[in-house]
Amino acid sequence: MAKPVRRKIAIVGAGWAGMAAALAVAQAGHEAIVLEAAQAIGGRARSLFDPKNPGWPLDNGQHILIGAYGECLRLMRLVGVAPESALLRLPLALRFADGSGLQLPDLPPPWDALAGIATARGWRWRDKWALLRLAAAWQRRGFACAPHATVAQLCAGLPQQLREDFIAPLCVSALNTPVHEASGAVFLRVLHDSLLGGRGGSHLLLPRTDLGSLFPEPAARWLRAHGGALHTGRRVQRLVREDASGMGASVAAGWLLDGERFDAVVLATSAGAAARLVHACADTAPAAERPALHAWAACAQALRHTAIATVYAQCTAPDGKFVSTASARTTGRGVLPQPLLALRSSAAQPAQFVFDRGALGGPPGLLAFVVSAADTSDTTRVEMERQVLAQAQAQLAHLLPGPLHAVQTVVEKRATFACTPALQRPPACVLPGLWACGDYVAGPYPATLEGAVRSGTAAGRQAVACLHGVSAETTTE
DSSP states (O other): OEEEOOOEEEEEOOBHHHHHHHHHHHHTTOEEEEEOSSSSOBTTSOEEEOTTSTTOEEESSOOOEETTOHHHHHHHHHTTOOHHHHEEEEOOEEEBTTSOEEEOOSOOTTHHHHHHHHTOBTOOHHHHHHHHHHHHHHHHTTSOOOTTOBHHHHTTTSOHHHIIIIIHHHHHHHHSSOTTTSBHHHHHHHHHHHHSSSTTTTOEEEESSOHHHHTHHHHHHHHHHTTOEEESSOOOOOEEEOOOTTSOTTSOOOEEETTEEESEEEEOSOHHHHHHHHHHHHTTSOGGGHHHHHHHHHHHHTOOEEEEEEEEEEEOOTTSSOOOOTTHHHHSSOOSSSSEEEOOOOSSSOOOEEEEGGGGTSSTTEEEEEEEEEOOSSOOHHHHHHHHHHHHHHHHTTTOSSOEEEEEEEEEEEEEEOOOTTOOOOOSEEETTEEEOSTTSSSSSOSSHHHHHHHHHHHHHHHHHHHHHHOOOEEEO
């Protein structure tokens, strides 16, 4: 009985994209070896464990999934995670602490959007009508626009209140880029897939557990159970193209990672780390391959990155004990009326959203304030904490049972790439046998978990298909 040769494929990086690539390789029957430089897995969507509070697993950032993120949901189910229990599913809502804003009912599209806009609180009827007209125009044009258009240009005709209270927070949550810099084409693609992706496509899916338990750690267990391996604390220093001379025409050259041979390699690191490995590889690669390696590295290195900060704060009653509000009767542990609220942001009040971690299964009274596209050049962590706590006092005081104090502030300085118009993103294929994956690789989505895992699955499958195309060698059992 003949079967294909089991190939050895390296995946450099154990973030969401890397684990998705490893699963694809293992599912195809090949040996997936994941090499992760850090001790923890998950990349930019991982768990953090504070030794001072061992029972409080935090995350290095807050992530929202939506119902249209089909690949994330498929992979969770594959590795034994039930999205129905691991994620809190809610109709799309962009509500502020004063109750104003948009909340879609649980209806099939486009009726959910129409009803949500019609019943939005704090909007004038002429504002609602302006938004409906603009949405209809986007739909007539197939949710497409000029490549160089920004989100601000797409929405220039909307009233200022809608631009500030609806478009701006929606854009920064989806693209992690301010409206005046964000790509209109990518923004419209996200809207298309969420609003027209079938019933539930626009639903918010909020993690009820830490991010490590949501996918990376179950994926690691699944991988090991299916013949793969994961090595943490293994930083790859050198990528070299194997010398194929003298190996025979039927044998394809492989790749050497710090001297260890692999049939193919998938780079699932950050864009900068991948660019450095590829650029150094060009120095020893055959002359014919050097231009492609240099071009790929230059494209990846040219991406501009933005920071995201998360300020964790604990709410306590005046007597020092946590006291839940009426919302605890429905959530059990929450203090806010909803698990996620939008915040009105400015330079002095930088957070755009607040997550009620208590309502999502975390410690009662723990809130996570998110500052997307954070300016870390002039603002220290201490100053950011001070600003966010003052913002919470100004906007949330009437909802909280007591004062807030900062617990921990996490700043990911290169959290996402700036999703700007007509952005050139590096392709998945670097050279035959050498692939890259991650949310920054060329694709339809911005820097999201869905973009990362779609890229990882595709890279893993392409690496396997490329090997099958190189050689039809089989073994007989």
